[in-house]
Every structure is written in structure tokens, then in C-alpha cells.
Amino acid sequence: MIGKMLGNRYEILEQIGIGGMSVVYKAKCHLLDRYVAIKVLKEDLTNDEEFIKKFRKESQAAASLSHPNIVNIYDVGYDKIDGKDIHYIVMEYINGxxxxxxxxxxxxxxxxxxxxxxxxxxxxxxxxxxxxxxxxxxxxxxxxxxxxxxxxxxxxxxxxxxxxxxxxxxxxxxxxxxxxxxxxxxxxxxxxxxxxxxxxxxxxxxxxxxxxxxxxxxxxxxxxxxxxxxxxxxxxxxxxxxxxxxxxxxxxxxxxxxxxxxxxxxxxxxxxxxxxxxxxxxxxxxxxxxxxxRLIPPVSDKILNNENKNKKNNINRNTKGETHTKKKTTVVAIISAFILTSLLFVGYLQLRNSFSNDDYIVTPKLIGISEEEARKKAEDMGFELDIVDRVQSSDFEEGIIISQNVEEGVKIKPGYPIGVVISLGSENVEVPNLVNKSITEAERLLKEAGLKLGNNIDYEFHDSIPIDYVISQSIEPYTAIAPNTRVDLVISKGPEVEEAIMIQLVGENVNKAISEIKNLGLAIGDIKYESSDNYAANIVMEQSEEPGSTLKPGTKINLKVSSGPASTPPSDPNVPGGEETPGAEEFSINLTVTPFADKDETEITIIRKQDGDTSTVYTKKHKSTDGTFDIPVTGKKGAVFEVYYDGIFQYSKSIEG
CATH class of the missing domain: 1.10.510.10 (Transferase(Phosphotransferase) domain 1)
Known part of the structure; x- marks a missing residue:
């Protein structure tokens, strides 16, 4: 989709996201001169009536909403590109x-x-x-x-x-x-x-x-x-x-x-x-x-027994305790023992501390020490250590206490249980499914999951998976593994293309030669024009690769083309294809170009056809970051300019005069 134009208005620039039903692209709206996000229904769903229906419902539902905290919907459309049905939604582009x-x-x-x-x-x-x-x-x-x-x-x-x-x-x-x-x-x-x-x-x-x-x-x-x-x-x-x-x-x-x-x-x-x-x-x-x-981890029988024993001496101090049902009293006891955030529990302990300062233990800090060290402290100081739960934690190593239900410095009676939660070590993360994702998308998904791209990235040919998309991954999807684990990938180089056999181009018209080069999967190199008494104008005189030679796809072919005899007298300007009289007025026009967004560099070539002569007037490599810009060219009335990106024809424009 990169470089395609939807609805004769939205130019697709780059892929920025992918979901279950659609792919999201950044695009340029040429009508309003602004960037937008376009959600395109996935190709494999365009023949599915149910998904098409859901996609349209999404459009209607989202378009009815207007709120500063909801992404705006600008347009909903359908197009047909290269014989494929394209259903899309145009949305506000969020830079964030x-x-x-x-x-x-x-x-x-x-x-x-x-x-x-x-x-x-x-x-x-x-x-x-x-x-x-x-x-x-x-x-x-x-x-x-x-x-x-x-x-x-x-x-x-x-x-x-x-x-x-x-x-x-x-x-x-x-x-x-x-x-x-x-x-x-x-x-x-x-x-x-x-x-x-x-x-x-x-x-x-x-x-x-x-x-x-x-x-x-x-x-x-x-x-x-x-x-x-x-x-x-x-x-x-x-x-x-x-x-x-x-x-x-x-x-x-x-x-x-x-x-x-x-x-x-x-x-x-x-x-x-x-x-x-x-x-x-x-x-x-x-x-x-x-x-x-009441939504707390399972509580052991030992903890319940301790709380029921302490309940008789502690909970009844609250004058409302007589009116609570047995069920509520039990719930309050459990809350008091195991929810660190229970202000009722802390307030109760502080109230009890105000009655007497005799025979109390000052709760030590247990967070950050090992279970073994905590048990020794409990034995030495006279309180009881209860393990409330063991959970995975990326902040604490295995066996280290990560929380306690009685704050440090609070006074408690000897033998009172202090509940703690102990770390099981780093929580495993789930490996995402990276197959059929672009390498950029795969790296993003790994980062989101807390994993890293592997050091071993292999490339293989594949008949159905596009270039730069993942063929396989070293760890199966949905496997639970340790954070920061590296996942190696095998990336597609696209279908394996057979090498091209060079053909004879000398003696051919330059336009036909250019077409033949493209059909072979080769690229257009430099095209130079020289006068010749042996070859008519626009006929190929030399080619950079010999006929019969074996070439890799994308090899550039340079051509030397005749511009005709050096002293050809001016032809009658009234004859089609003839030259105008010497000194005919020249005009200047701008040709708008945009390098490919998905490639680091794009070679932009401009060929001028004028007075029966074909010449290269501009050829230069431009970076994708250059964006859209104009190239000025000059020529006579009727001159036609053809624009090529990496040897691929893009469009033509003529001087009307």
C-alpha cells in the first residue's frame, strides 16, 4: 500500500499499526494538506461478508462520536487498487x-x-x-x-x-x-x-x-x-x-x-x-x-485460627462489634490481618497502643529481606511470621519479602502474626506471535512484551511471505519466558527470482530497450546520447552488458543512444516530429517528486522527449527523509518529461507553452 493513492486524495506514506481486522497507515490528505491515519481492512477479510459488516459498523459507530478524548473520524471510503477491494476509514492522526x-x-x-x-x-x-x-x-x-x-x-x-x-x-x-x-x-x-x-x-x-x-x-x-x-x-x-x-x-x-x-x-x-x-x-x-x-488471595487455616484468637481480645474493643454479624466480624478480621491498605486495621492498632505501652513489640521493617532472615527476626523479637502469599515480582529477587501487613514502627503484642508476601522472582512474559509481521512490527511487539530482538536474524527466500516479514521465530508464540529474553527471527527475502539472461538491445529504439530491460527484472542505468552517422536518432548504439550474460535481478543497464548525425539540417517545423526553428522559446516547469518512504534512498531520473530526441536531464539519489519537493526542468513547447523512481515509471508531464 505504500505510495498508493486512495480516493484520489489520500497518499499512503507508512504503516504505523496492525490489529485483528485492519492495518493502520499514516497518510497525506492532498485536498486539505494534512496528515491522517487510515485504517484499511485486511485483504484476507475483504471477501468475508461478516467482517465487512463489522467494519462498516465500526465506521458508523465511531463517526457518531465527537469528544476531545476520542479520536475523530474524518471519512469512510472504498476503492479498488490493482484489482483488490480496499475498505478504509480516515481518522485523526495522533502524534504520540x-x-x-x-x-x-x-x-x-x-x-x-x-x-x-x-x-x-x-x-x-x-x-x-x-x-x-x-x-x-x-x-x-x-x-x-x-x-x-x-x-x-x-x-x-x-x-x-x-x-x-x-x-x-x-x-x-x-x-x-x-x-x-x-x-x-x-x-x-x-x-x-x-x-x-x-x-x-x-x-x-x-x-x-x-x-x-x-x-x-x-x-x-x-x-x-x-x-x-x-x-x-x-x-x-x-x-x-x-x-x-x-x-x-x-x-x-x-x-x-x-x-x-x-x-x-x-x-x-x-x-x-x-x-x-x-x-x-x-x-x-x-x-x-x-x-x-474481600477480593484477596486464599487465606490459610493457620491465619484464620490466629485471627479468631486475636478477635476476642481486640475486635470487641469497638463498641459496634456487638451489633455486627459473625460473617461481617470474620471479614473485618481477615481485612485487618492481610490488607496493607486497611486504615481500620492501622487505626485499631494505634488505638490499642494508647491503652498501654507495656509488653509491646515494635514492628520491624521486613520488606527487602529474605524469608530466612525474617524468620530469625520473628524468633528473636517474639512475633509470629505468616506467609500470606508468594507472587512473581520484577522488583524483588526470589525469596525476598515484598510487602507486610503491619507497618514498620507499629506496636503489637508478643505472638501477634505479621503477614508477608514473598517474591517468586521475575514474572514470566508471554511471547507474541511474530509470524507474518514486518520486522519493524515484530521488534515493537517484542519490546511491548518485555522481550528483545535476537542477535541471530537470518534471511531466506519464501514464496508467499513478503520481503522483510517474519517467516519463523526461535521461541514458539504464547510461550511464557523470562523478561528480556532474546527471540531470533527468520526474515523473508521474498520469492526466489531466477537470474536474467541479457538480450541484444543494440539497434533497438531506446523506448523499446527500456521496456525490455524492465521486463527482465533489471534496472535502468545511465542513458547517454551521442551523435552518429551510422545510427538514426533514438537508436541504441551500445549496452553495458553483453547479450547472453547472466545477471542478478535489479542489475543496472547503461545505454548509449544515437542523437542522429552531427550536422543534420533543421527539418521543416510543420512536419510532425520535426524540429522547430532555431532559437525557439524554451519554458520552465516544476516536476513534483516524493522518494519511496520504505527505502533509504531512491534514484530519481527525468527523461525529456523533445523534437524527436530523448535525453536524460536529471538523475540523482534522494533520501526518504527529503519528503516531497519540486525539480525545475526546461524545454520547448510540446516537450514531454517522464519521471522514474529507481527505473520504475511514475508519471509524465508536457509543456503546453
């Missing part, structure tokens, strides 16, 4: 990065950054939902961040208008597996709260640097969304405020009815963080907090 790229570069975002981006994404979803459109594929890859930190939600590729029967069939679950909701995984009813769940996963990743669920296969990840409990993000990043932690956990509830019922409710809590000094939203009640924080 995807949120996924931002997270990959920074590891994790600050709470202020995450709060800013989350609010803008929520505003975009609010507008879409009010227009009865569910995005259904909210993920960092579909969220652009401009250079001014403005969020632009894009790719409504699977959005559709909300109806009373919005059902996702189990045979065609849509959405990205790491971010879609349990109802999408089950193939059930999807609504606005499905987008809220996905946004919750995005917020989780922004603050922790990773998604909550991972696995060896997409189906395995989907099952975790349905069955597994999410580890509260504050356990992965203790710097998260309790209020933001609660917001995320409410967004990712398994049941739709337990989440925020609409984006307006979510925006209230997000904005309250700015104005509340402690970062606790006034709209989140104690009962709601209990509902959210």
Missing part, C-alpha cells in the same frame, strides 16, 4: 504514543499520572455510553497519549450500539483476553459495566506495571477472569493510595451488579481523590469497602 508504550517505558506510572489518564478515559467512555455505544476492547494499546498528555481513545473495532439483546456469543468472543470482563469470557451479556471492568484492569496495569492475570494460553487467562480473585494492586505497589485501590477493586468485581453502575459514579470517586486530603472518597461506604476488599 500508545498507553502501552508509556507503561513499558516507565515500568509503572505515578498515581497522579494514572489518575489523570483514568479520568480522561472515563470521560471518553461516558460520552460513548450516552450515545449507546460500548467500546468492548478497552486496553492500553487502544489508548493514545499525545505529546500534551491528552488521552485519545481509538479503535472502536468491536463497539456496537447497545440494544436490549446485546449478547456476545460464546463462539465469537470479542475483546483482548488480558483486559476483557468475565461476562465477555463466558460469552454472556455485555453492557457499559463491561467497559468499566476493562478500565479497571488498565488502571491496575498503570499503577503496578503488569496485568493481574496472565497465563500460557488465551483460554487460560480468560478462565482466570471468571474464576480467580485479583490480588489488590496495593499489594503490588504499596505507594498506591487506599482510595485508588478501592476504586480499582470495585471496577473489577466479577458480577456486573457489584461494579460501578455507570461511568458517572466512577468519575465522582476519581475526582474526589483530588479534593480529599486522605485520598478516601466520601462516596465509598464501609459496606462497599468490605465488598471490595
Amino acid at each position: 504514543k500508545t498507553l502501552k508504550e508509556v507503561i513499558t517505558e516507565k515500568g509503572k506510572l505515578s498515581e497522579l499520572e494514572a489518575l489523570d489518564y483514568s479520568t480522561q478515559i472515563a470521560e471518553a467512555l461516558k460520552h460513548a455510553h450516552k450515545n449507546h455505544i460500548i467500546h468492548r476492547d478497552i486496553k492500553p494499546h487502544n489508548i493514545m497519549i499525545t505529546e500534551d498528555n491528552i488521552v485519545k481513545v481509538t479503535d472502536f473495532g468491536i463497539a456496537r450500539a447497545v440494544t436490549s439483546s446485546t449478547i456476545t456469543t460464546t463462539s465469537n468472543v470479542l475483546g483482548s483476553v488480558h483486559y476483557f470482563s468475565p461476562e465477555q469470557a463466558r460469552g454472556g451479556y455485555t453492557d457499559e459495566k463491561s467497559d468499566i471492568y476493562s478500565l479497571g484492569i488498565v488502571m491496575y496495569e498503570m499503577l503496578t506495571g503488569k496485568v493481574p492475570f496472565n497465563g500460557e494460553t488465551p483460554i487460560g487467562v480468560a478462565l482466570k477472569h471468571v474464576q480467580d480473585e485479583i490480588i489488590p494492586p496495593i499489594l503490588e505497589n504499596p505507594n498506591i493510595s487506599p482510595s485508588f485501590n478501592k476504586i480499582i477493586l470495585k471496577c473489577v468485581q466479577k458480577r456486573q451488579s457489584d461494579r460501578y453502575q455507570n461511568v458517572d459514579e466512577l468519575l465522582v470517586d476519581l475526582k474526589n481523590i483530588y479534593v480529599n486530603k486522605n485520598g478516601v472518597s466520601s462516596d465509598i461506604t464501609t459496606d462497599e469497602t468490605l465488598d471490595m476488599t
Whole structure:
């Protein structure tokens, strides 16, 4: 598609992205003189009626939205190029990065950054939902961040208008597996709260640097969304405020009815963080907090027994304890023991400390030390060490404590259990599928996945995979491996082309010779003109390669062409093809050229045909970064100029006078 013109208006410049249904290009709109992004439906889907229908729905849905946090849709069109059907959408071109790229570069975002981006994404979803459109594929890859930190939600590729029967069939679950909701995984009813769940996963990743669920296969990840409990993000990043932690956990509830019922409710809590000094939203009640924080890792029987024993001496100090049901008391006890963010637990310990300073232990710092060292401290100081969970972490080596549920410096009774989470080492990452991707796209996907391009890049001929696209990879797709592992690739050199056998060009007309050179898969070299009494004008006198010689494809062929006898008298200007009278007026015109965007250099050649004479008036190599520019040429009225890029004819232009 590079260099093609869609709708006689949009010039395709470069590929900037690829998705499940389409390829995205950067293009130049010559009518309005601006850059745009064009999403083109993949070629293998153009004969699929179902995909064509979805593509058109995407166009209609996205075009109905107008919001500063949603990518604008400018045009929707269809064209036919080289006999192929091209369905495309013209969109606002965003000069920035995807949120996924931002997270990959920074590891994790600050709470202020995450709060800013989350609010803008929520505003975009609010507008879409009010227009009865569910995005259904909210993920960092579909969220652009401009250079001014403005969020632009894009790719409504699977959005559709909300109806009373919005059902996702189990045979065609849509959405990205790491971010879609349990109802999408089950193939059930999807609504606005499905987008809220996905946004919750995005917020989780922004603050922790990773998604909550991972696995060896997409189906395995989907099952975790349905069955597994999410580890509260504050356990992965203790710097998260309790209020933001609660917001995320409410967004990712398994049941739709337990989440925020609409984006307006979510925006209230997000904005309250700015104005509340402690970062606790006034709209989140104690009962709601209990509902959210019950999503914790499995708790061992030993921990439950310890908490029940301490409950008798500690929880009943709260005068409201008598009125709580046994179920709520147990939940509060579990929360107090294992959720680092529980302000109730810390407040309770501080209250208990105020009663007596006798026989208390000051909690030591356990984060950053080994399990063995922590057990020795527990034995020496008289507290009990309980292992709450073991999780993978890229920040801590295996066996090192990454969090504790009682803060350093808090006074506790001897024998009181301190729960800790221990690192299993770096979390494995999933190898992306790189086959049939360009080498540029493959390198980007590896970087996003936390992997690196291998040192061994081999090139082989391939009949069906285009040049510079991946044939195979050294590690199978979807394999879980350690971060920063290098993946070697085999890249296509395109179909193997047989060598060309040079033919006799001497005695041929120069135009026919040029055509023959191209048909052989060879390139046009220098064309020089000299006067000759033995050859008529425009007849080839010499060729740089002998007839019968074996040549590699792309070899340049130089020609020496006759300009006719040195003292040919001027012909009658009234005879077609004859010369005009000496001293005829010459004119100057500009020829607009654009070097190939997908090549480092392009040789631009301009041939002038005038008065029956053909001559090369310009030949020079230009870099792709030179962009579009004009080349001035001169000639007489009726002169025709032909423009060639690397020997390939582009267009012609004549002087009208």
C-alpha cells in the first residue's frame, strides 16, 4: 500500500499499526494538506461478508462520536487498487504514543499520572455510553497519549450500539483476553459495566506495571477472569493510595451488579481523590469497602485460627462489634490481618497502643529481606511470621519479602502474626506471535512484551511471505519466558527470482530497450546520447552488458543512444516530429517528486522527449527523509518529461507553452 493513492486524495506514506481486522497507515490528505491515519481492512477479510459488516459498523459507530478524548473520524471510503477491494476509514492522526508504550517505558506510572489518564478515559467512555455505544476492547494499546498528555481513545473495532439483546456469543468472543470482563469470557451479556471492568484492569496495569492475570494460553487467562480473585494492586505497589485501590477493586468485581453502575459514579470517586486530603472518597461506604476488599488471595487455616484468637481480645474493643454479624466480624478480621491498605486495621492498632505501652513489640521493617532472615527476626523479637502469599515480582529477587501487613514502627503484642508476601522472582512474559509481521512490527511487539530482538536474524527466500516479514521465530508464540529474553527471527527475502539472461538491445529504439530491460527484472542505468552517422536518432548504439550474460535481478543497464548525425539540417517545423526553428522559446516547469518512504534512498531520473530526441536531464539519489519537493526542468513547447523512481515509471508531464 505504500505510495498508493486512495480516493484520489489520500497518499499512503507508512504503516504505523496492525490489529485483528485492519492495518493502520499514516497518510497525506492532498485536498486539505494534512496528515491522517487510515485504517484499511485486511485483504484476507475483504471477501468475508461478516467482517465487512463489522467494519462498516465500526465506521458508523465511531463517526457518531465527537469528544476531545476520542479520536475523530474524518471519512469512510472504498476503492479498488490493482484489482483488490480496499475498505478504509480516515481518522485523526495522533502524534504520540500508545498507553502501552508509556507503561513499558516507565515500568509503572505515578498515581497522579494514572489518575489523570483514568479520568480522561472515563470521560471518553461516558460520552460513548450516552450515545449507546460500548467500546468492548478497552486496553492500553487502544489508548493514545499525545505529546500534551491528552488521552485519545481509538479503535472502536468491536463497539456496537447497545440494544436490549446485546449478547456476545460464546463462539465469537470479542475483546483482548488480558483486559476483557468475565461476562465477555463466558460469552454472556455485555453492557457499559463491561467497559468499566476493562478500565479497571488498565488502571491496575498503570499503577503496578503488569496485568493481574496472565497465563500460557488465551483460554487460560480468560478462565482466570471468571474464576480467580485479583490480588489488590496495593499489594503490588504499596505507594498506591487506599482510595485508588478501592476504586480499582470495585471496577473489577466479577458480577456486573457489584461494579460501578455507570461511568458517572466512577468519575465522582476519581475526582474526589483530588479534593480529599486522605485520598478516601466520601462516596465509598464501609459496606462497599468490605465488598471490595474481600477480593484477596486464599487465606490459610493457620491465619484464620490466629485471627479468631486475636478477635476476642481486640475486635470487641469497638463498641459496634456487638451489633455486627459473625460473617461481617470474620471479614473485618481477615481485612485487618492481610490488607496493607486497611486504615481500620492501622487505626485499631494505634488505638490499642494508647491503652498501654507495656509488653509491646515494635514492628520491624521486613520488606527487602529474605524469608530466612525474617524468620530469625520473628524468633528473636517474639512475633509470629505468616506467609500470606508468594507472587512473581520484577522488583524483588526470589525469596525476598515484598510487602507486610503491619507497618514498620507499629506496636503489637508478643505472638501477634505479621503477614508477608514473598517474591517468586521475575514474572514470566508471554511471547507474541511474530509470524507474518514486518520486522519493524515484530521488534515493537517484542519490546511491548518485555522481550528483545535476537542477535541471530537470518534471511531466506519464501514464496508467499513478503520481503522483510517474519517467516519463523526461535521461541514458539504464547510461550511464557523470562523478561528480556532474546527471540531470533527468520526474515523473508521474498520469492526466489531466477537470474536474467541479457538480450541484444543494440539497434533497438531506446523506448523499446527500456521496456525490455524492465521486463527482465533489471534496472535502468545511465542513458547517454551521442551523435552518429551510422545510427538514426533514438537508436541504441551500445549496452553495458553483453547479450547472453547472466545477471542478478535489479542489475543496472547503461545505454548509449544515437542523437542522429552531427550536422543534420533543421527539418521543416510543420512536419510532425520535426524540429522547430532555431532559437525557439524554451519554458520552465516544476516536476513534483516524493522518494519511496520504505527505502533509504531512491534514484530519481527525468527523461525529456523533445523534437524527436530523448535525453536524460536529471538523475540523482534522494533520501526518504527529503519528503516531497519540486525539480525545475526546461524545454520547448510540446516537450514531454517522464519521471522514474529507481527505473520504475511514475508519471509524465508536457509543456503546453
